Amino acid sequence: MMNKKADVLVIGAGLSGLMAAAKAVEQGKKVLLVAKGMGALGLSSGCIDLWGYDIDQPDQVCSRPLQEIDKLIQVNPHHPYARVRDVLEESLDFFRKICAENGSPYLENEGGNWLLPTALGTMRPTYLVPASMAVKSLEEADKILVVGFKGLKDFYPDVLVANLQRNAELKPSCKLEPVLVEVGSEELKPAALAHRLERGEIIDKIVQQVKPLLSPGAVVLFPPVLGSSGGAGMAGRLADELGCPVYEVSNIPPALPGDRLQKTLLHHLKTRGVEVIIGSTVTTAHLEGNRCVKVTVRCLSGTMTISARVFVLATGSFLGGGLEADIEGIKESIFNLPVQIGAEEWSVQEFLDLKGQPFNKFGIAVNDHLQPVDESGQVLVKNLMVTGANLAGCNYPIEKCGNGVALATGYKAGKLVEVVHGE
Amino acid sequence: MTDKAQVVIIGGGATGTGILRDLALRGISAVLVEQGDLAHGTSSRFHGLLHSGGRYAVKDKEAARECIEENLILCRIAPSCIEPIGGLFVEMQGDDPEYTEKWVSACAEAGINAEETDVQEVLKSNPALSSNITRAFKVPDCAVDGFRILWGNVNSARKHGAKVITYSKVTKIHQENGSVTGVELLNKLTGEKKTIECEMVVNAAGAWAGEVAAMVGLEVNVIKDKGTLLAFNHRMMNKIVNRLRPPGDGDIFVPHGTITILGTTSQTVDSADANKPERQEVLDLLKIGKEMVPEIENFRLVRAFAGVRPLYQPGSSATGRSVSRGFALLDHQQMDGLNGFVSIVGGKFTTFRLMAERTADLVAEKLAVDAPCRTAQEPLTDPVPEELLKRGKKVFGIPGAKKAAERLGDDFARVIEEAEQNAEKRQVFCECEMVSRAEIDFVARDEDCHTLGDIRRKTRMGMGTCQGTFCGYRTLGALNKYEKFARSHREYLSVFLQKRWKGIRPVLWGQQLREAQLALGIYCSLFGMERMK
Structure with missing residues (x-):
């Protein structure tokens, strides 16, 4: 059986795993990342949500997310942010630096939230956004043109327009117009459309159909299909050709922005010499005392073991496969760590309850070093750190903090590899 | 507004629509009034089992005989709504062998062809079944699509001049000198009021029949009996499987296409609307089902649902002309x-046509109309022509075309035409049930369609594993151009998702929990819909 060795083994290829690997390798560690699949990052908006709404006024978009997180930690000391508040700003800086170096800059909005339109026509608060999605001053637009493609499923300009009118603050005189452009093919998939754009095949066609509809002060919104890699390249090119701002809005999967972010970070890891093994499942952890020495991995060619000094568990929640639920209960799949459920029911009656569904908060409890702990605070596995959606205590869909928690906890795990190993 | 008809039928389930068709075929003018969407009640909340009668053979011979007769009639008049897959009755270790003998002779007496078959053969072709089966009998049970039968009734009735009014509640039944003269309706969507003058009112309101009778000061004693069922995302067996013992909870599995329904429980409830499945009921069903399918936990549960059976019990004052123990x-x-x-x-569903026939006989007699019942002979749906199926395959692919043809029947041709003319309409909006944009578009235009739920019942959109997460959003894309869908998208979508959630919550573990997390990721994280206006 093959046996691999590393200083740090990161399990999971979502945002927190990628961040942990990036930060660990920066400190000169030999890092290996293994993952069952591509994780849930590709399903996300590709933006970094930090904190969406005021804690006291849950309908009010939060204007200073970092300050609101300070408040959150006061009222909810079990939130994952409480474990990483010390590194939150530096983790965001680190993330932005990596993305910018790899040609996919992420923009912040002067310390506040962006409020960005979605394909459903709602407005969504988020903190860091790829340049192609950074819609500025929609409220000043004289015209909003929403462009869809004939044959592209899952993006309906008239739906976006109908709801944007109800959900966004716009100039009373602002005109909204939906349009479907035709680029030739019958059924279009986002990835295929992005490639055809990048090959330059259909830009003229789009410009020809869109340009006559523009007027001064217009803003153009597209589905998130403008190019397969990060950066504002394609949106920028269309903006130049059309002579007005062009943006992408977030949409249901398969959408490209989450995908692009994953590609950007994977590319970064590759350039730094991190070995990435996708499509292999860690099945068992081998412990000696309260330290993990190696894990067994099932891959296409059979099984192998990977030994490491420090392990990072970044396998996600139910969706990512890090937690598994059956009729009896919930377990963490690899280390069999206790999953914190609390006394709550798993779910509540209203699907879209403003307090969120309790099961999203289920996960692993950790200390300030992100080591898993039992109820009394005793560390369960000393050289293991747990990150991202594996963690207990955060209701990310409602709080709008999923990628923020993943980014900061992943970063901190990467930063602490030396400390945790020494313990 | 005032309308006129000879007969007003209250209740848009299988029985009510069956009566509507029967009267229409006899040339009697009739209007059916339904408080919600057609088939929203018990007629869509059952196993989808067309009984052979085997289940009732020992306890209620008359009901058993009615079942087998109706089973054969429906197979003849509505083949496109029925999968004649056959059923098995299985005796298991510990079951009473004497009951089996009793059952065999009871079937023979009722005219049900129950033929013993080799247990090893049964296990070979249905490997999910327990090896504790001791004897097995084949019976002519069928899987039936309740929705399709019901719309078959309505379409056929409409062709003969009948009318259907949905989302309208009867608020008053007018009487003059001891005779019914009309009904007053309140449209639940628009708030409009309407009167229909008529000579007769037929109360076919099922679990709501007691409430309807109370409007004219009469007592009809309907026991409301809730039955919970489970839908699995697998075809667990190739035949319907009944436990061969006195009828009890959770002892029938019915495969439909790629899914299987297991049920049911039985519990008396106070309200006809008490159709919320509970987690404990799910656990009870799984426990009983496990006896027949030992690996039941390994099959993915999609949702639970519940219906309220209207069981009739003559009250102390009533001396009903009891037609049989099954219906009155x-x-x-x-x-x-x-x-x-x-x-x-x-x-029960299997005997809806007979119930309609007896009712229409009485109505015709009272109206002095001399016309015989034709519902046992006239085909309910016309078979889809081969040529049309060929054209369908070109635009929807083979499985998509077949499913659409089954669902759409006579309307298939129009949907194909739209898809042929507009490539965009060939998009598959619901991948689980293979529903095209053309079909959703077509159904949305239907005068009875007012919500995503109505579209779901007519197309099966949202009934698969994603439970509407993707197709619910997509359907908005088809609705926006129709003026009648003028309410907010938030309302359409949240009501739809909430109804789906009701069935997911009691089975929230395994893959369905992952699915729910994805759904919340989409609607809250990506769309912020919880705060949408």
Whole structure:
């Protein structure tokens, strides 16, 4: 059986795993990342949500997310942010630096939230956004043109327009117009459309159909299909050709922005010499005392073991496969760590309850070093750190903090590899 | 607004629509009034089992005989709504062998062809079944699509001039000199009021029949009996499987296409609307189901659902003309001295046509119309022509075309035409049930369609593993151009998702929990819909 060795083994290829690997390798560690699949990052908006709404006024978009997180930690000391508040700003800086170096800059909005339109026509608060999605001053637009493609499923300009009118603050005189452009093919998939754009095949066609509809002060919104890699390249090119701002809005999967972010970070890891093994499942952890020495991995060619000094568990929640639920209960799949459920029911009656569904908060409890702990605070596995959606205590869909928690906890795990190993 | 008809039928389930068709075929003018969407009640909340009668053979011979007769009639008149896959009755270790013998002779007496078959053969072709089966018998059970039968009734009735009014509640039944003269309706969507003058009112409101009778001051004693069922995302076996023992909870599995339904429980409830499945009921069903399918936990549960059976029990004051123990036709002129008011209560889906026939016979007699029942002979749906299926395959692919043809029947041609003319409409909006944009578009235009739920019942959109997460959003894309869908998208979508959630919550583990997390990721994280205006 093959046996691999590393200083740090990161399990999971979502945002927190990628961040942990990036930060660990920066400190000169030999890092290996293994993952069952591509994780849930590709399903996300590709933006970094930090904190969406005021804690006291849950309908009010939060204007200073970092300050609101300070408040959150006061009222909810079990939130994952409480474990990483010390590194939150530096983790965001680190993330932005990596993305910018790899040609996919992420923009912040002067310390506040962006409020960005979605394909459903709602407005969504988020903190860091790829340049192609950074819609500025929609409220000043004289015209909003929403462009869809004939044959592209899952993006309906008239739906976006109908709801944007109800959900966004716009100039009373602002005109909204939906349009479907035709680029030739019958059924279009986002990835295929992005490639055809990048090959330059259909830009003229789009410009020809869109340009006559523009007027001064217009803003153009597209589905998130403008190019397969990060950066504002394609949106920028269309903006130049059309002579007005062009943006992408977030949409249901398969959408490209989450995908692009994953590609950007994977590319970064590759350039730094991190070995990435996708499509292999860690099945068992081998412990000696309260330290993990190696894990067994099932891959296409059979099984192998990977030994490491420090392990990072970044396998996600139910969706990512890090937690598994059956009729009896919930377990963490690899280390069999206790999953914190609390006394709550798993779910509540209203699907879209403003307090969120309790099961999203289920996960692993950790200390300030992100080591898993039992109820009394005793560390369960000393050289293991747990990150991202594996963690207990955060209701990310409602709080709008999923990628923020993943980014900061992943970063901190990467930063602490030396400390945790020494313990 | 005032309308006129000879007969107003209250209740848009299988029985009500069956009566509507029967009367229409006899040339009697009739309007059916339904408080919600057609089939929203018990007629869509059952196993989807067309009984052979085997289940009732020992306990209720008359009901058993009615079942087998109706089973054969429906197979003849509505083949496109029925999968004649056959059923098995299995005796298991510990079951009473004497009951089996009793059952065999009871089937013979009722005219049900129950043929013993080799247990090893049964296990070979149905490997999910337990090896504790000791004896097995084949019976002519069928899987039936309740929705399709019901719309078959309605389409056929409409062709013969009948009318259907949905989302309208009867608020008053007018009487003059001891005779019914009309009904007053309140449209639940628009708030509009309407009166229909009529000579007779037929109360076919199922679990709501007691409430309808109370409007004219009469008592019809309907016991509301909730039955919970489970839908699995697998075809667990190739035949319907019944436990061969006195009928009890959780002892029938019915495969439909790629899914399987297991049920049911039985519990008396206070309200006809008490159709919320509970987690404990799910656990109870799984426990009983496990005896027949030992690996039941390994099959993915999609959702639980519940219906309220209307069981009729003659009250102390009522002396109903009990047609059989299965159902009862109440002539309130004879019983209570109210002319022109008739209730049809009890019964089961399999015998809906017979119930309708008996009711329509009585109505015709009272209206002095001399026309025989034709519903046992006239085909309910026309088979889809081969040529049309070929064209369908070109635009929807083979499985998509087949499913659409089954669902759409006579309307298939129009949907194909739209897809042929507009490539965009060939998009598959619901991948689980293979529903095209053309079909959703077409159904959305239907005058009875007012919500995503209505579209779901007519197309099966949202009934697969994603439970509407993707197709619910997509359907908005088809609705926006129709003026009648003028309410907010938030309302359409949140009501739809909430109804789906009701069935997911009691089975929230395994893959369905992952699915729910994805759904919340989409609607909250990506769309912020919880705060949408």
